[in-house]
Amino acid sequence: MTTSExxxxxxxxxxxxxxAVIALSGGTDSTFLTYTAAGIKRLRLMxxxxxxxxxxxxxVKEAEAFCNEIGVEHREISMDxxxxxxxxxxxxxxxxxxxxxxxxxxxxxxEKLAYIFDGTxxxxxxxxxxxxxxxxxxxxxxxxAETGLTKDEIRKLASKAGxxxxxxxxxxxxxxxxxxxxIVTPMGLSRAEEAEDYIISLGFRGSRVRIxxxxxxxxxxxxxFEAMMKxxxxxxxxxxxxxxxxxxxxxxxxxxxxxxxxxK
Numbered sequence: 001m002t003t004s005e006x007x008x009x010x011x012x013x014x015x016x017x018x019x020a021v022i023a024l025s026g027g028t029d030s031t032f033l034t035y036t037a038a039g040i041k042r043l044r045l046m047x048x049x050x051x052x053x054x055x056x057x058x059x060v061k062e063a064e065a066f067c068n069e070i071g072v073e074h075r076e077i078s079m080d081x082x083x084x085x086x087x088x089x090x091x092x093x094x095x096x097x098x099x100x101x102x103x104x105x106x107x108x109x110x111e112k113l114a115y116i117f118d119g120t121x122x123x124x125x126x127x128x129x130x131x132x133x134x135x136x137x138x139x140x141x142x143x144x145a146e147t148g149l150t151k152d153e154i155r156k157l158a159s160k161a162g163x164x165x166x167x168x169x170x171x172x173x174x175x176x177x178x179x180x181x182x183i184v185t186p187m188g189l190s191r192a193e194e195a196e197d198y199i200i201s202l203g204f205r206g207s208r209v210r211i212x213x214x215x216x217x218x219x220x221x222x223x224x225f226e227a228m229m230k231x232x233x234x235x236x237x238x239x240x241x242x243x244x245x246x247x248x249x250x251x252x253x254x255x256x257x258x259x260x261x262x263x264k
Contacts, residue, residue: 001148007157009147010036019044020115021108023101023140024067024074026059028165029151030119031066032158033144037117038070046073048107050100053081053186054174056193062165077103081184090180090262096173097134105138116140123151128259169206169221170258178211179261191244198240202233208256214247219256 001009014020014037022037024030024047034047049063060076067074084095101116108116118135120142125132135142144154151170158166174189177196188211195216196209204227208219218237220228227233228251238249254260 003149003153003157006147006149006153007036010143010149011040013143013146014040014043017043017115017117019113020117021046021048021104021111021113023104023116023118024049024063025119026056026063026066026165027119027171028158028163028168029121029144029154031063031163031165032154032161033117033119034067034072035070035158035161035163038072044113046075046107046111046113048075048077048104050077050079050103052079052100052173053189054184056171056174058197059171075107077107079103081186085175086183088175088178088180088182088184091130092175092180093129093131094134096175097131098138101134101138101140118142120145121151121154122148128262172258176259176261177209191246195241195244195246199237202236204228206256208260210252210261214245215250216241216246216248217250217252219252219254219260221256225255 020037020043022030022034022045024034026049037043037045047063047067049060051060064074064076079099082096082099084099085092089095104116107113116139118140120129120132120135121144125145155166174192175184177192178184178188192209192211196207199207199209199218204220204224206221207224210217210219234251241249
């Protein structure tokens with residue numbers, strides 16, 4: 001199918017649903033899904049964002065602002081770190097998704113909304129995504145994946161729609177910045193977010209900080225390597241991150257790799 005045909009199929013799925021809640025993370029995929037759903041007149045719609053210590057605070061705020069902008073009812077659920085993932089187990093994505101979707105299912109049931117939708121796309125089905133099993137077990141549907149829309153297609157459609165998130169690099173929760181079987185705390189998560197936000201503020205979008213105790217391992221996008229090699233850049237980052245409490249600051253020669261902390 002062409003992208004236009006996939007978009008038409010997506011709109012048909014949303015219209016047939018009649019009522020739904022969308023799990024809105026603030027990323028490109030779920031934002032585009034919410035935007036598209038908002039244009040379906042016969043769909044009773046609500047968006048829900050789950051706010052946890054391992055979510056980026058900026059994305060939670062942007063999700064709420066976006067819904068206000070397009071006139072979609074938005075709810076925020078605040079959750080502590082679930083006990084099941086306090087030690088960052090290898091199946092954290094599965095366990096977390098079960099907790100998050102159960103909380104959203106509670107709202108869907110209370111508001112009598114027939115479906116729960118999330119922003120999983122067609123490409124996600126071919127990657128290491130343990131959370132997808134939890135989606136299936138909890139009855140969550142992924143309309144973008146069902147229609148075969150890929151990440152690249154979604155970005156292009158989002159750009160055409162004028163959505164600011166269209167070129168936002170893919171992200172994952174802050175738990176992915178820590179090794180498996182490492183105890184995570186709200187303070188540690190907040191500090192990791194602060195460190196990564198600082199690096200991104202210098203223009204290095206899509207960079208990652210990986211935390212190994214008091215050592216930070218920074219993963220860079222390939223297009224940023226030349227800038228990273230400049231002594232002034234390294235000094236600025238090293239100084240700022242040491243001021244945050246980290247003792248050792250390292251730059252990963254392999255660069256950014258999705259899921260580099262996963263046990264596969």
